[in-house]
Amino acid sequence: MLIAGQSGDQLLTKPEQLDGSATSATAQNKRPASRLHVPQPPHRENGETSFGNPKLSPAGATRKPDVASKAVDLRDMAFELVRVLDDDGKALGPWNPGLSPDQLREGLRKMLLLRVFDDRMHKGQRQGKTSFYMQATGEEAITVAQTMALRRDDMCFPTYRCQGILITRDYPLVDMMNQIYSNAKDPLKGHQLPILYSARDYGFFSASGNVGTQICQSVGWAMGCAYRGTDSIAAGWIGEGSTAEGDFHNALVFASVYRAPVILNVVNNQWAISSNKCFSGVGDSTFASRAIGFDMPGIKVDANDFLATYAVTQWAAERARKGLGATLIELYTYRAGAHSTSDDPTRYRPAKEVWPLGDPVDRLTKHLKAMGEWSDERNAALIEELTAQVRTAQKESEAIGTLGQSKPSVSVMFDDVYKEPDWRLRQQRQSLGV
Amino acid sequence: MANMNMLQAINSAMDVMLERNPDVLVFGQDAGYFGGVFRATEGLQHKHGLHRCFDAPIAELGIVAAAIGMAAQGLRPCVEIQFADYIYPGYDQIVSEAARLRYRSAGDFFAPLTVRSPYGGGIFGGQTHSQSPEAIFTHVAGIKTVIPSTPYDAKGLLISCIEDDDPVVFFEPKRIYNGPFDGRLDKPVETWAKHAASQVPDGYYTVPLGKAATIREGKDLTIIAYGTMVHVSMAAVEMAGVDAEVIDLRTLVPLDIEAIYTSVRKTGRCVIVHEATGTSGYGGEILSLIQENCFHHLESAIERVTGFDTPYPHAFEWDYFVGPGRVADAIRRVMAD
Structure with missing residues (x-):
């Protein structure tokens, strides 16, 4: 399963080739000791698939420490990969969360619903029904398993690829679509770019659209939970590319200093638009290990493994709820689709890049089948049912209108800048005659 | 009624609000145990407890971001940025996040936080302790910008800021913390004591925002x-x-x-x-x-x-x-x- 490859460095053009300098002994003697290093991903669009040489611990092999362990005793976790499902769909080892068949089927249903929804909305964008869309293809286990492992009153600070949180919490699909179409029933009144939902009642914080900015806000929310003495927690997500932002560092500092009940999730899907993770400065280390210097547990998990993702999140949530502080989870996965509808990944990575850790939906399906709790027939029927569900919502939403066909009253453009509009906003609204 | 300088009035505003409303929190660099480099938060931790007024890491981005998360939940953080000259690491959080949260979520979330910061020159602070960056905040839709000029107004306005449901940047003219300096260097240093606006009620009162x-x-x-x-x-x-x-x-x-x-x-x-x-x-x-x-x-x-x-x-x-x-x-x- 592991695809062996070279590290990015080994594939680099040799420095001599970059500047054309001779390689004679004399020239070498004159060469400065230090040269500007610009990293290159191990693979580009015309190359062979290679994900470097990641350490893929066998399923079931990674230890499961007590949630009350000291961070100093958990440092090894940042360099292992928590995996439960093996290649045959068997659940192995101490991290198996022991979910019932019904819970597993619920997870599969939500992942498939997310996939069907994404597919319909992606096509809708291509048909001109909206300006922009982002799919979560290949990353469905993250939001679905993690949300199932959290409580409904735990506030989630999403990235733009976290629509699975809403879907798992049964947010109405038609309201998501109305937001995507910015139509007259858009719950966000046409104020926000498609897919950047907000749903306080569903524990889904308003998605910013600026990358990384919300990870430290999740720490603030968690500090608020602790201040109030509740056992609710917060969870924040950030992409591996955005960990380069100062926001990520600040989030770790605050989470550590105030022992905030928060789960900080780094979704390492290998690519930030065209920038390979090699531009995030992780090198041969791991994102999970960034926690170590903050005296915080860092756990790396196979995020295409529904069971492992659920179990690690459950562990971190329990630790946070017990007042033992924050956990950094690296969700090791692969962005199977484009960054967004504005992106063409065939221009910077191999078209047939195959992730060594498989597809999260296929792997959970295989597991359920291996348990004797699922069949091809049931799978086909479920997909049919979910497709019909999404179609029904889409019909309802499109009856209101798609982008440009329908929009909220222009007067609401001036709403919600402040609690009450000041004279400028009143005058400006009047100037439009609305 | 007491005679207060502007620092005492600002301190009193936070003291009153910490007393009145358990959702009010005060934090910032050196703002807890020590009481702030200008002493604006002096005694607040001792009086109200470690959880109500505390020190923060040297991370303005984090201070504002954490305050946004708290404020969105319903708390009313009043944070100190030690000098307005240091506010820029937190600027993105104020402009891209706090200012727009209500708008982008159509009122689903909002961030009633107050960012206090000493600003302005006249203290021989050079280019890192003297700036007046108010215009880069007034330019931004969704935040309010408040600047008092007397102890009475400072307290009443700050209480209004803390109670306001929108994010507010509260710039404190540090040159007049201790007296109504009018720029005449040949005059003896004047304290607030003889100024009518140094008579400040001990308890709660407000000066409304948006009124000159x-x-x-x-x-x-x-x-x-x-x-x-x-x-x-x-x-x-x-x-x-x-x-x-x-x-x-x-x-x-x-x-x-x-x-x-x-x-x-x-x-x-x-x-x-x-x-x-x-x-x-x-x-x-x-x-x-x-x-x-x-x-x-x-x-x-x-x-x-x-x-x-x-x-x-x-x-x-x-x-x-x-x-x-x-x-x-x-x-x-x-x-x-």
């Missing part, structure tokens, strides 16, 4: 100022020997535009004064509004007196500082027209 104060009524011209420049302008009026109307804006956004229009329509002449660099400064905005709305009442061109367009210079503090001499010169030019 007419500090001096007059008929010759209108002077518009805020912060330390209110006192400088008063000295300039005395030096120029004119019957000026002096307006202290107190809140830059939302602006009390009626107070400005009413006065300028009466006097027909106007000088606008601020410490911040002139280019794209808030004075330009006020000038434009007056020109658009009071043009036919104007007897002469409006003048701005502002900081020069250089970084804040250390050795040239009093050459750079907008003092009463420069303001008086502008008054004379505007009156001569």
Whole structure:
């Protein structure tokens, strides 16, 4: 399963080739000791698939420490990969969360619903029904398993690829679509770019659209939970590319200093638009290990493994709820689709890049089948049912209108800048005659 | 009622709000145990406890971001950025996040946080302890910008900020923390004790946001100022020997535009004064509004007196500082027209 490859460095053009300098002994003697290093991903669009040489611990092999362990005793976790499902769909080892068949089927249903929804909305964008869309293809286990492992009153600070949180919490699909179409029933009144939902009642914080900015806000929310003495927690997500932002560092500092009940999730899907993770400065280390210097547990998990993702999140949530502080989870996965509808990944990575850790939906399906709790027939029927569900919502939403066909009253453009509009906003609204 | 300087008044505002509302939190660098480098939070941790007033990492981004997360949940954090000159690491969080949260979520979330920060020159702080960055906040939709000029206003305005449901940046003119400095270096240092606005109620009261104060009524011209420049302008009026109307804006956004229009329509002449660099400064905005709305009442061109367009210079503090001499010169030019 592991695809062996070279590290990015080994594939680099040799420095001599970059500047054309001779390689004679004399020239070498004159060469400065230090040269500007610009990293290159191990693979580009015309190359062979290679994900470097990641350490893929066998399923079931990674230890499961007590949630009350000291961070100093958990440092090894940042360099292992928590995996439960093996290649045959068997659940192995101490991290198996022991979910019932019904819970597993619920997870599969939500992942498939997310996939069907994404597919319909992606096509809708291509048909001109909206300006922009982002799919979560290949990353469905993250939001679905993690949300199932959290409580409904735990506030989630999403990235733009976290629509699975809403879907798992049964947010109405038609309201998501109305937001995507910015139509007259858009719950966000046409104020926000498609897919950047907000749903306080569903524990889904308003998605910013600026990358990384919300990870430290999740720490603030968690500090608020602790201040109030509740056992609710917060969870924040950030992409591996955005960990380069100062926001990520600040989030770790605050989470550590105030022992905030928060789960900080780094979704390492290998690519930030065209920038390979090699531009995030992780090198041969791991994102999970960034926690170590903050005296915080860092756990790396196979995020295409529904069971492992659920179990690690459950562990971190329990630790946070017990007042033992924050956990950094690296969700090791692969962005199977484009960054967004504005992106063409065939221009910077191999078209047939195959992730060594498989597809999260296929792997959970295989597991359920291996348990004797699922069949091809049931799978086909479920997909049919979910497709019909999404179609029904889409019909309802499109009856209101798609982008440009329908929009909220222009007067609401001036709403919600402040609690009450000041004279400028009143005058400006009047100037439009609305 | 007690006699307070501006720091004591600001401290009292936080003290009163910590007492009244368990959702109020105060934090910032050195703001907890030590009570802040200017002592604005002195005694608050001791009185209200470690969880109500505490120290923060040296991370302005994190201070603002954490406050946004708390505020979105329903708490009312009042955070200190040690100097306005250090606010920039938190600027993205204020502008991209706090300011837009209500709008982008259509009211689903909002962030009632107050960011306090000492600003302005006159303390030999050089370019890292003297800046007046208010205009980069007034430019942004979704935040309010407040600047007091007296102890009474400082307390009443700060309480209003903490109770306000929108994010507010509260800039404190540090040169007048201890006394109403008017820019006249030859005068003995004056404390607040003899100033009427140093009489501050011990308990709760508010000064509403969005309301300017007419500090001096007059008929010759209108002077518009805020912060330390209110006192400088008063000295300039005395030096120029004119019957000026002096307006202290107190809140830059939302602006009390009626107070400005009413006065300028009466006097027909106007000088606008601020410490911040002139280019794209808030004075330009006020000038434009007056020109658009009071043009036919104007007897002469409006003048701005502002900081020069250089970084804040250390050795040239009093050459750079907008003092009463420069303001008086502008008054004379505007009156001569």
